[in-house]
Amino acid sequence: MTFHKSSNGPSHHPGPELLMDYAAGSLPEPVALLVATHASLCRACQAEIARFDALGGALFDSLDGEPLTAESMDRALARLETCGEPDQEPRRPAPCAADARLPRPLREYLSEGMATLSWKSLGGAVSEAALLPDYPGIKTRLLRIKGGTAMPQHTHEGREYTLLLAGGFSDESGHYLRGDVAEADPSVDHRPVADAGEDCLCLAVTDAPLRLTGPLGRYLNIFARERL
Secondary structure (H helix, E strand, O other), X not given: OOOOEOOOOOOOOOOHHHHHHHHHOOOOXXXXXXXXXXXOOXXXXXXXXXXXXXXXXXXXXXXXXXXXXXXXXXXXXXHHHHOOOOOOOOOOOOOOOOOOOOOHHHHOOOOOOHHHOOEEEOOOOEEEEEEOOOOOOOEEEEEEEOOOOEOOOEEEOOOEEEEEEEOOEEEOOEEXXXXXXXXXXXXXXXXXXXXXXXXXXXXXXXXXXXXXOOOOHHHHHHHHHHHO
């Protein structure tokens, strides 16, 4: 199977706060999984996570019996030049089957591969498979969207993180390809459209339902809260 990807790595990245919290180990597991999966495809974010990790470790060391000084900060920054790639990815049993679309952090959550996932149709051209179904307050899922499909116009009651694994899509904020992360919150009202020619595969993490905003949105929201 082929998939679109940018020649120089992803163009859309998690925000610096997410990378910092990931390095600190303070993200909820579903969001940490998404960041780890993106970082496995993005050397720029690997380096950022490593810098945050080294800086945090150096600052922590400096607090052991002495006040934080300018010299302490200099030592912390010096450590950044020697740090390696992060080792913060969530761990799961080794997978039974490989899928080139699934980077290693995500693949380790799918020990049986994608073939055994329970896919649920969301209306013909869109289907989903739940991941981490027991994690409280956060919905994690794989989305398959037929190439050329336009999603309904919608906004968000909370935060949504979407990582492109195959194919691509465009919305008002830009064009997203493999490895790119799209972030949305209640200030975003958009209508993503999957690229033609290849189905779109995404990892989506949301902490609240979506809300349709198109002409028929207010009539359909009662159903969309369950399906989207």
